Amino acid sequence: MPIIERTRLSRFSAATAALLAIGLSLSGCVAPVGPVEVTRFHAPDTTPLGRGTISVEPAPGQADSLEFRTYAGAVARELTRVGYVEPLAGAPASQQVALLTVERETFRPQRDRGPVSVGVGGATGGYGSGVGLGVGIDLSGPPKEQVGTRVFVAIRERAAPPTATALWEGRAAFVVRADSPLAQAPLGAAKVAEALFKGFPGQSGETIQVK
Numbered sequence: 063m064p065i066i067e068r069t070r071l072s073r074f075s076a077a078t079a080a081l082l083a084i085g086l087s088l089s090g091c092v093a094p095v096g097p098v099e100v101t102r103f104h105a106p107d108t109t110p111l112g113r114g115t116i117s118v119e120p121a122p123g124q125a126d127s128l129e130f131r132t133y134a135g136a137v138a139r140e141l142t143r144v145g146y147v148e149p150l151a152g153a154p155a156s157q158q159v160a161l162l163t164v165e166r167e168t169f170r171p172q173r174d175r176g177p178v179s180v181g182v183g184g185a186t187g188g189y190g191s192g193v194g195l196g197v198g199i200d201l202s203g204p205p206k207e208q209v210g211t212r213v214f215v216a217i218r219e220r221a222a223p224p225t226a227t228a229l230w231e232g233r234a235a236f237v238v239r240a241d242s243p244l245a246q247a248p249l250g251a252a253k254v255a256e257a258l259f260k261g262f263p264g265q266s267g268e269t270i271q272v273k
Contacts, residue, residue: 097271098236098257102264105229111217111263112145114157121161121216132247133164136255137215144262155220158229163214168240171205207240213254234258234272 104111118134118141120126138148141160149156212235216228234254238244244253257272264270 097273098234098254099269100232100234100257100260100264100272101269102230102232102258102262102266104231104263104266105227108230108263110158110219110229114146115149115153116141116146116158116160116217117149117156118160118162121163121214124163129166129247130162130164133213133251133255134162136251137162137213137258140255140259140262144259157220159218159220161216161218165212167210168207169210170207208237209240209242209245209250210237211235211250211254213258215258230263232258232264 118138120130120134124130137160142148146158212233214233215231217230218226218228234257236244236250236254236257238250244250260272
């Protein structure tokens, strides 16, 4: 049985995007940076992790695009940081393989209230609050577009059969506004890869928020 039982998503699910975008949709002028949500799973014996040679390769169904290679490069750098070695050109195939899946989607969050709100009485805080009758009008325009990114990495022994249990699996996801520099692949890849391998191999089954 695999360590993780999940269904690969071709796009961000609406629920995931909504949860990660909380607090971002009605922010000010500064492009916000959401935390990276990270979950890791690993086999009871972690001895093989962080040792020997490893290569980052597309997971089944993952296109080997230019954007993918940007994320693969970021993952490879983190793998070397935690102890792995990339095989030299012309050398035998690596002992382990990191199968990488990358999913990205641009979406526009829905507002949770109308553009006009009214408050009565002596309430404090929020639109339309204060003594007497207050009317608040939101002039900020529609919510800004968001870019969501998810990555999945499964580390396996190369010689193991495809049905064998993975040594380690991790997933990471974050959302930023579309005008944030982190919405671009080079910076976003570095951020998500660093978060995914922070404290490698991590506590199996634990979900953490990495700022």
